[in-house]
Amino acid sequence: MQGHPHFFSLDTRRDVAHPGNREATLLFAVEHFINCAKEAFKLHGYFAVALSGGSTPKAVYEMLASPPHSSEIDWKRTLLFWSDERSVPPSSKENNFWMAMEAGFKKLEIPGEQIFRMVAEENLEENAALYDEKIRKVLGLRPFDLILLGMGEDGHTASLFPNTKALEEKGRWVVKNEVPQLKTSRMTMTYPCINRSRNTVIYALGKEKKEMLKKVLSKKENPSLPASLVGTEESKALWIMDSEAGELLLKIHHTKEKGKHTQLS
Numbered sequence: 001m002q003g004h005p006h007f008f009s010l011d012t013r014r015d016v017a018h019p020g021n022r023e024a025t026l027l028f029a030v031e032h033f034i035n036c037a038k039e040a041f042k043l044h045g046y047f048a049v050a051l052s053g054g055s056t057p058k059a060v061y062e063m064l065a066s067p068p069h070s071s072e073i074d075w076k077r078t079l080l081f082w083s084d085e086r087s088v089p090p091s092s093k094e095n096n097f098w099m100a101m102e103a104g105f106k107k108l109e110i111p112g113e114q115i116f117r118m119v120a121e122e123n124l125e126e127n128a129a130l131y132d133e134k135i136r137k138v139l140g141l142r143p144f145d146l147i148l149l150g151m152g153e154d155g156h157t158a159s160l161f162p163n164t165k166a167l168e169e170k171g172r173w174v175v176k177n178e179v180p181q182l183k184t185s186r187m188t189m190t191y192p193c194i195n196r197s198r199n200t201v202i203y204a205l206g207k208e209k210k211e212m213l214k215k216v217l218s219k220k221e222n223p224s225l226p227a228s229l230v231g232t233e234e235s236k237a238l239w240i241m242d243s244e245a246g247e248l249l250l251k252i253h254h255t256k257e258k259g260k261h262t263q264l265s
């Protein structure tokens with residue numbers, strides 16, 4: 001994507017793509033997902049992706065699961081995981097698995113044994129350990145081909161919320177995370193899991209995200225803003241934002257770029 005007019009490298013850990021309005025951004029996100037899948041099929045014959053919850057990911061799933069995009073991916077060779085799950089039954093509208101299936105994944109020809117739902121509605125601690133084991137068993141030493149994430153207005157991503165224990169996890173890939181601010185517990189992937197993925201993407205769309213996006217992306221790592229810790233030099237994160245969400249950040253970026261050109265000229 002280097003050289004793409006709406007793409008720049010923010011720092012050694014993160015890249016930014018800002019295709020334009022919501023519609024252009026969703027299309028870009030869908031094409032990025034498809035490209036990651038095609039690359040994975042070429043590389044090792046399957047595509048292992050972890051889905052996220054949230055309204056932005058939902059809009060991407062609806063496009064992916066419908067023509068013309070749905071025919072671009074060999075769903076029979078796709079392995080579906082989740083990056084986090086709420087402690088509600090799979091039939092609940094709050095459930096991330098339920099959301100993805102209803103958004104259209106249930107129509108796709110993904111073999112049932114390749115759909116790995118997080119069982120977060122009971123025995124969270126034990127089921128998180130089982131899910132961690134399942135990832136290691138299915139993928140072996142290979143990382144995910146793609147992990148999709150959203151960003152909440154409080155700077156959380158997956159179910160890594162500010163000031164919660166899972167932020168400190170250094171070994172396990174999936175844990176139970178108590179989220180006092182929501183008065184609930186959730187199952188979530190941790191940074192060791194997210195930051196080893198071959199591709200990690202975080203979607204941020206809508207004006208309600210612009211303040212937080214500026215905070216998360218204009219400072220170095222900031223533990224109180226979990227989304228700021230996604231991405232490493234070895235596994236860069238790609239932020240995909242629309243013009244509304246990126247308004248403040250892009251202003252700062254363009255001003256910096258102008259400053260550089262002035263110095264150079």
Ligand code: 6PG
Nearest residue numbers: 053054055056150151152157158
């Ligand atoms: C969840 C998601 C969460 C989500 C963000 C962004 O379970 O809620 O995994 O991390 O991605 O909250 O959600 P929106 O796109 O709806 O703002």
